[in-house]
Amino acid sequence: SLGDDVVANAVAAALRDPRFPPVTAMELPALNLEVSVLTTPEVMDAHDEQEVRRRLRPGIDGVVLSLGARRATFLPQVWDELPDPADFLRQLKRKAGWPAGFWDADLVVETYRVRAWEEP
Known part of the structure; x- marks a missing residue:
């Protein structure tokens, strides 16, 4: 269940x-317990990291980065700790096991939103 x-x-x-x-x-x-239900991730068709940073919506978008067997995600709530899009992406890349400056033309960027419930 x-x-x-x-x-x-x-x-x-x-x-x-x-x-x-x-x-x-x-x-x-x-x-505290918080449960987040994610929307279906949508692929962001972006040509480079600068475009991704411009298009991200801090506080709204959760982000998935994937390439090959490596994949990492940050929920939208992570923007509270990492409000700068460049820093957000650097830390997400590190979470996936890539260097902070890593970028690859085949890197898949997906965004999603969440609906979150927190215990009172």
């Missing part, structure tokens, strides 16, 4: 995300 999937993914994010140390029992009271 959807509820079981939300629980399983919350536990995986808290305990098994290799990018972060596992959440400790002492941290649990400070955690």
Whole structure:
């Protein structure tokens, strides 16, 4: 069920995300749960990174970068921490395992929106 999937993914994010140390029992009271439902990603037909930066809508667009077996995404909420489109893309490329300055003509850029619910 959807509820079981939300629980399983919350536990995986808290305990098994290799990018972060596992959440400790002492941290649990400070955690908040947010569920984001994504729209279907749409390919952005852009010729270069500068065009992508110009067309991104901070605070609205989630972004997926993919090339070959590498793929990374940032939800629109990440704009709160990385409001500059150039920095947003640099950090997303690093998340995918590419250097911050990486760009390739075959890199696929997709955008999506989310509807998010946060526990009260």
